[in-house]
Amino acid sequence: DGGITQSPKYLFRKEGQNVTLSCEQNLNHDAMYWYRQDPGQGLRLIYYSQIVNDFQKGDIAEGYSVSREKKESFPLTVTSAQKNPTAFYLCASSIVPIPKGETQYFGPGTRLLVL
């Protein structure tokens, strides 16, 4: 899992509640990513950021929000608008992809469960 930390390991959300997942990296990587993993569906991209103060929506951004105020940190908020949040959430980072052959390195993940 390298120099990427995610916390907490397990997170419980009540109905109507927003929760924030933490992701920190000490690899000096410019790009960071959030994925959602559901059984049998592989990984789906939620948001990604290639530079501080900039981020783009991935394939399933609805019901999620992010910020990128520091190079090392890329927190993900699961809002009450996300009706099916139960999943395993993975954060990754990489050198800015020039010429697109860079490797993404992953954190250990956070499992989000709904009470």
Next chain:
Amino acid sequence: AQSVAQPEDQVNVAEGNPLTVKCTYSVSGNPYLFWYVQYPNRGLQFLLKYITGDNLVKGSYGFEAEFNKSQTSFHLKKPSALVSDSALYFCAVRDGAGSYQLTFGKGTKLSVIP
């Protein structure tokens, strides 16, 4: 649009036998191909990647993969399977002519039987 397919949900192999986990892809430009492994309740670990050059790529833990452009495949192989290789394996692709996004397959569960 870029896509990747792992046609087998599960592969079973006896310990000591060779293993193959299959992956095919579709891109419009040059492909950048990756293999990752995931153990239960853990993040993904990078195994190997193909960017350019030699079609046979060697990676971590004795794994290798062969890039076949005509068959648009990037199968993962290991000459002799270990019980500890049992895990979930993901193939991923990025289109050299497309966005920076990495597209993952749905994963193949490998079980190595003692």
